[in-house]
Amino acid sequence: MAVQMSTQLMKVVGVLRYEPIAKRIRGLVGGEVVVDSTGALLVWEPRRVVPSYAVPGGDVLGELVPAHTTEVSGRPVRLAPGWPSVYDPSTAFALHTAEGEALTLRSGDGELEGAAFRPADPDLSQYVVLDFDAIDTWLEEDEEVVAHPRDPFHRVDVRRSSRYVRIQRDGQLLAESKRPNLVFETALPVRSYLPPEDVRLDLLEPSPTRTACPYKGQASYLSFPPEAPDIAWMYERPLPDAVQLTGLVAFFDEHVDVTVDGEARVRPVSLWS
Known part of the structure; x- marks a missing residue:
């Protein structure tokens, strides 16, 4: 039986998803490079519709320490009848829908409270997911990326x-x-x-x-x-x-x-x- 692709993709929106990317990813804060990776992933936490960058922990150029986070709420949105409700890009990064540990990134310019997240999932436990909005500038190779990482399945x-x-x-x-x-x-x-x-x-x-x-x-x-x-x-x-x-x-x-x-x-x- 034939299947509609958009329906199939929405069936997995409630699970933790990832996709390797071949691009060099860099993040700068105050002109200082705090992330530099050629082994990055895109990660979608459950019910998220846009991805975040995730990099091996060693590619974060700073100290990662447990975050002192507070509870964050978000309003889920239903895109279409019969589809699961999702969190749109305006929902704060600190609202995590996967098991894991929230982290603060300490660098030369200070602390980025709760700007990182280490998933508990064994496939991703060596990676750190990063808050796009907490970083001043993101580069894919030498070109700046705005708003959020580009989705390779989005045209x-x-x-x-x-x-x-x-x-x-x-x-x-x-x-x-x-x-x-x-x-x-x-x-x-x-x-x-x-x-x-x-x-x-x-x-x-x-x-x-x-x-x-x-x-x-x-x-x-x-x-x-x-x-x-x-x-x-x-x-x-x-x-x-x-x-x-x-x-x-x-x-x-x-x-x-x-x-x-x-x-x-x-x-x-x-x-x-």
Whole structure:
């Protein structure tokens, strides 16, 4: 019997997972290298949807001592009916869903409390999982990585299209275009990135919100006041792999009404619903 791949992958989201990577991984704090490894892994703790870097303990250039951690809560999110609830990237690293020991990393610039975790699992017990956000700069080879490590099983495909896309909110037309760039990203809704000339920018206001994506770069946001803050976003200087998206505007389909070639789409359920 045939199986749907996304369903199969979600069946293992509740277990501790890892994948070796061939890239040299370095982490810097205050300009000082505190992690340098050519034997790194990507590790997903149970119910986590994005990975963390893990390196052999000897590749951490500092002292690792038991952490004085406090209890951390996180709000699990259900991505789709029938799928298990998961923790999104905003959930603090200190919320561990695998057995193991939380560690503090001491280096020349001080202590990074709870920034490391040694899993109890025998396959990973010689490795230390690291808090991406606790390190100032991460490098894969000589290129900086932002937001979180890239997932080798995650794709982002940008395709030019001639589909006719209309976007409304509460009956107000916000955008319409016959020249969208469609972004097909693993496990996420299809996103329509539209030329700014095809968007009612006069109805939108700039927002101070900024987010980062390891595949696309830093995004700035637009709001539809007063009831729809941060309803749209754009990448003014995207990463090289997403240069086609420069200056284009995308909307959260979860919060607008989208019609494609005259067919209304159901608002998707996702981490941003």
